[in-house]
Amino acid sequence: MIPDTTLFQKREWLAFVALAALLLLVIPGVLDVFRLNLVGKYLTYAFVGLGLVLCWGAGGILSLGQGIFFGLGGYCMAMFLKLEASTPQATAIQSTPGIPDFMDWNQVTALPFWWQPFNSFAFTLFAVVAVPAFFAFIIGAAMFKRRVGGVYFAIITQAIAAILTILIIGQQGYTGGVNGITDLRTLLGWDIRTDSAKFVLYFVNAGLLLACLVFAQFVRVSKFGRLLVAMRDREDRVRFSGYDVADFKIFVFCLAAMFSAIGGAMFTLQVGFMSPSFVGIVPSIEMVIFCAVGGRLSLFGAVYGALLVNAAKTSFSESFPELWLFAMGGLFIAVVMAFPLGLAGLFRDYVEPAATRLLDRLFSRSRPASLAGGN
Incomplete structure (x- = not known):
């Protein structure tokens, strides 16, 4: 029997079209620029969620350090933007x-050699994915x-x-320390602080996310994706079948890191700074929670999870900022215990079953008696 390698099933196509319509039509049509930029920030975490679906959901590799790669991608982009803003x-x-x-504040008198390549935008785009x-x-x-x-x-x-966070904070003269890299203004001369720029960047972000979702789905339905699931369920059998399990794990871990880094770079562009507060243990665990709440086996669930949890975080933390971490921990426990998917x-x-039954019932009532089998 030949396995079905169709990219999307009919139901998944509907889900993809619905998500694309939500991101590209509905949300931009109902939100002002400030809120739209906030949703764009939420979507940057969805890139991390897509990577975790492949790495954790399909491959069974739970990484609690995705903030590493999110931060590295963000810092690479921030270095280019900072150099552009630091002309003589x-x-x-x-x-x-x-x-x-x-x-200059930390008595550094020359640009470090490892900063110099980031004067090139082409190199920066390469480094955003290559370094992580x-x-x-x-x-x-x-x-x-x-x-x-x-x-x-x-x-x-x-x-x-944790080590990377400490390193970034400790090397203040080269990384900006605890404040990070701030006051980012232009991208190739284009002011990214204006409302029109935020509007455009949102669509770039959403488009990249949809493209990454399609690519992640391609990986899932490929032979490699099926081997990932087999490794997750019975790693010993895959190894005894002659496959190098370690190489497969390394590849999917690197792919998840690249997705996270793209999200980090887009975060820097939309928010205008990058700091070590997005690299450490707490943000990394939060990223796992976004994926878990949405569904670690569902690419669409990861996107919706990132949107919903971050929206709840913003709303809840405005009123009860000191209680948000407890709420996040309780939410994760509830997901694991009550609805693990x-x-x-x-x-x-x-x-879905309830909606299907409802539609069937409505359809059967609306059919003429002759079509229903009456005389």
Whole structure:
């Protein structure tokens, strides 16, 4: 029997069209620019969710350090934008014109060599995905080749996220420290702080997200995707069949890192800064919660989970900022205990069957008696 490798089933096509309409038509049509930019920020976390669906949902690899790659992608973009804003004319009042302001404040007198390539936008676009993928490859090769997995891998990724946060904060003269890289103004001369720029960036962000969703779905329905599921369920059988399980894990971990990095770069463009507060343990765990709430087995669920949880976070934290972390923890426990497949599982098991029965009932009532079998 030949397995079905259709990219989307009919129901999934409907879900994709509905999501595209929501992101590209409904939300821009009903929200002002400020709220639209806020939704765009939420969507940047959906990139992380897509990667986690592949890495955690399909491959069974729980990473609690996706903030590493989100932050690396964001910092790569921020370095380019900061250099563009730090021309000798714009920084003439500094002791050393032509370098970022935080470097001048920390008595750095020359642009570090590893900052210099980020004067090129083409190199920056390459680095946004290549640098996180390289770090993910190093981490994955070191762990998976030694068959480190499960809870041990999750804890190690947490530790690496904490280490990277400490490193960024400690190297204030080169990274901006705890404040991060701020005061980002233009992209190739285009002012990204205007309302029109935020409007355009939202559509770029949404378009990239839909493209990444299609690519992630292609990976899921491919032979590689089926092997990921097989590894998740019975890794020993896949290994005994002659496949190098470690290489498959490394690849999907790097792919998830690249998705996260794209989200981080778009976050920097839309918000206008990047700081270590988006790299550490807490944001990494929050990213896992977005995916878990939406449904770790559903790409569409990951997007909706990121939107809904972040919207709830914004609303709830405005009134009870000190209680939000407790609410987030309770939400994660509730998901794990009550509906482990998230909102997507609830929709599939309860909402969709109920809607189908309702439509069948309405359709049967509306049919003429002759079509229903009457004389």
